[in-house]
Amino acid sequence: MISYDFEYHKPTSISEATHLYQSLQSQGKKPMYYCGGTEILTLGRVNRIVTGAIIDIKGILDCNVLKLEENLLIMGVANTLTKLNETNYFPLLSKTIIEIADHTARNKITLGGNICANIFYREAVLPLLLTDSQVVIASPNGVKVSFIHEVFHQTLNLNDGEFLVQVKTDNSYFKMPYVSVKRRRQWDIGYPLITVAAIKNDNEIRVAFSGLCSFPFRSQQIEQSLNNRQISRQSRIDQVINDIPAPILDDVHGSAEYRLFVLKYTLNNVLDALEGERHA
């Protein structure tokens, strides 16, 4: 039960949504875009999200698209994690998102909501970072398309009033070997201790992390170290640890030491999967 009240709007076009946002903002209502709503409702209930108006973008056709067009998979942000998993166009994305929350929650959680979530895991971002996906962002001035690494730095950097409409991924990535490992402290569902996703493009391994620092990331430095086959596997992993770009999380899900221990083990698994034992 949310203790405060908000207005509910359900626009049917991108321009209607962005103009609504501007108008509600000018009335001091601090509007929020609403997709699956699972985070807005759970954090709203404990007053960690307070808004005077929500703009439900599920009525916008562009946000519901899910199709392959030539070599690009176009994913509207209102697609639920279940739908993306069932259609399974993008196997690494399917594998990563099937580990988020639980089956019934995934019927409501959307791609856009997970990418833009306040909670720092945002695991759906990992496959998108690894595949240099493009993001389609709407603003009152129109729609722009950017590569995700241009606009995603710890979070998706949106200006006030902008919202994410679609994600586009080149399907040549879908055939590459991949691995996605979610480690939890206990149980089979819920938030991760760490999640590591990786693909092998030609001979180069790309890797992205969630739950290790207070934001999901992919790092060039880490990939250089991981791909340095001049040194032993153990040295490569040690180098990766040195390259971690921010403090390692230390919270109720696990201490920093424990996360580090699990990370080393998981990186070994990733190398086993993508390079085979002989590189050990």
Add this chain to the structure above:
Amino acid sequence: MLKSEITLYVNGEPRQVYVRHTDTLLHTLRENLGLTGAKPGCLNGDCGACTIDIDEEPIKSCLTLSVESTDKKITTVEGLQNAQIQKEFIKKFAFQCGYCTPGFIMNCNALINKYPDADDAKIKDWLESNICRCTGYAEIEEAIKAVLTKNQQGLSS
């Protein structure tokens, strides 16, 4: 506007309700429509006690606004009326206190309809959405499998 009169299609009938836009479907079903089958548990998406079926898929009604549910087919446990899965829950003693049961039943009902040949992995994946504090999950799995088997053999319970 912070409140609206809306029509919800619940258990095959249109129902008009006056809701706050912040009202969850769980709240509206219980407090406005007297359908108390969906249970408030954690109210946080974790326990599954509030599960109902929307357009044949299980959904946690505590994670859903009433105003976003107007164009959907909503089924609560009251709408099932002696479904096979309900009978098998009784036969297999798949509950103790019963608080979690409507949520489990709605989840199982959707599973059986969507995947008539669901395997163990599918059943496990779906059942992870609901928490029972009293009993083990073995009896619940047995109840699902009994319905699946009977359906496959063309039998009714």
